[in-house]
Amino acid sequence: MFPLEYPKRIGLIGTGSVGCGWAAVYVARGYDVIASDPALNAEKRARAFIADTWDALHKLGVATVDSFPDEKLSFVTTPADVASSVDLVHENAPENIALKQSVYDEIESAAPPTLVIASSTGGIPPTQLQARMRHPERLLVCHPFNPPHIMPLVEIVGGEKTAPAIVDWALRFFGALGKKPIRVDKEVTAFLTNRLQFALLREAVHCVAEGIASPQAIEDAMRYGLGPRWAVMGALTTFTLAGGAGGMPHVLTIAPELQKWMDALGSPKLTAPDVQAALIKAAAEITQGQSLADLMAWRNDKLADLLHAVNPGDQPKKRN
Ligand SMILES: NC(=O)c1ccc[n+]([C@@H]2O[C@H](COP(=O)([O-])OP(=O)(O)OC[C@H]3O[C@@H](n4cnc5c(N)ncnc54)[C@H](O)[C@@H]3O)[C@@H](O)[C@H]2O)c1
Incomplete structure (x- = not known):
């Protein structure tokens, strides 16, 4: 056909x-x-x-x-x-x-x-x-x-x-x-990657709206904590390695505690005027008057460097 x-x-x-x-x-x-x-x-x-x-x-x-x-x-x-x-x-x-x-x-x-x-x-x-x-x-x-x-x-x-x-x-x-x-095997709203992204964005918005940390601290938590790790492995591998040699089964021995963390996550309303005002103020604080065109050029250059280092074809090697 x-x-x-x-x-x-x-x-x-x-x-x-x-x-x-x-x-x-x-x-x-x-x-x-x-x-x-x-x-x-x-x-x-x-x-x-x-x-x-x-x-x-x-x-x-x-x-x-x-x-x-x-x-x-x-x-x-x-x-x-x-x-x-x-x-x-x-x-x-x-x-x-x-x-x-x-x-x-x-x-x-x-x-x-x-x-x-x-x-x-x-x-x-x-x-x-x-x-x-x-x-x-x-x-x-x-x-x-x-x-x-x-x-x-x-x-x-x-x-x-x-x-x-x-x-x-x-x-x-x-x-x-x-x-x-x-x-993506099932048709769901926002497909797969935006679902993952919006789970994190939802919590970032919650942290901004509730004043849990400054906008810059929220950015740094991603940039110096989660981001580099996620550039080399996904959330599921990260979680598996959190269990050390015991892997995922060991992590799950504290499942009741971890469930409390999941249950404590926020659900801000992106349409609420006070949330929007907090986000616009946060964006101005983070960009510090730099033009978006300059930021995009900087982003593209940094991403190109990063992707060089994290070859998407790379897989962890098995040890004999
Ligand atoms: N921006 C993102 O981060 C992103 C990422 C992935 C996918 N997407 C998707 O890509 C699509 C485009 O998003 P975007 O961010 O480039 O939007 P955009 O608004 O920057 O660009 C849309 C373009 O379509 C043109 N357009 C309007 N009517 C048209 C028509 N009848 N025929 C041809 N062109 C027409 C507009 O003039 C405009 O240049 C959307 O479906 C969006 O969901 C966006």
Whole structure:
């Protein structure tokens, strides 16, 4: 049914922060990219974004030529124009189900039934996205982690009507692209990684709102405590090693105490005006007047260094 070869030309719908990130990855890997975005300055913004980020892509080994080959990126007017000339569409429109569905209508009006549509959505279940499609089997979620041109992770999620072969194909394709794709087996709100992230963010918001520590102390707890450990192993390995040679069974001997810690976690309301005011004040304190553009450039550079050290392919070696 689907040719399921690797694409030659990739279409991008929406070139905001995520679409630009994908554009940078795809161009750096040698693909021709055809994009559409109704924003007036979209093309100029995308070209500037890719040129600015090329050094980081080089550092990561994603880009192999010295400078951005800007002829590899072109812009057309509508999603239908994109769909008629590519082998894969990656949709990065705003997180709004009605808008995404209208984009799929436009794509389907111009695409052959076998054109695969990947959505970057951070949390809309694919079954909802594909609900009114003529060929729902072609749609799946390929959700990157911000910034998509630097972070290896891509979550692959199929909907009830997604062809299973497309999910397998996406795992292979993003792996070959140098990403670390993972399959999410059940469709749940916010998928897997945002659920993990929001569990921690919820507690960070609670700590800010309740004044448990200063915003900088909360940042430092992550940066110098949890972050480096989580860069080399996940929460489950961390928890296993907390039990020393006894591992997880030993940790669980104090399960009643640990359960009290879990039960004590906060559940702040992100929509509450006082919580929002506390968060905006905390963000101003942490950023200390630095421009967000400077912070993003600094982040990209640091992440590229870190990912060099923590090769996503590394696994612990077994001792004989
Ligand atoms: N920002 C993140 O951290 C992040 C991370 C992973 C996934 N995502 C997901 O990626 C998607 C895009 O997020 P973003 O942060 O890049 O948003 P954004 O607002 O930065 O960019 C969205 C872009 O889509 C364009 N757009 C609007 N209507 C369009 C249309 N009809 N056709 C084509 N383009 C259109 C806008 O002009 C804008 O440039 C969302 O689904 C979001 O959930 C975001």
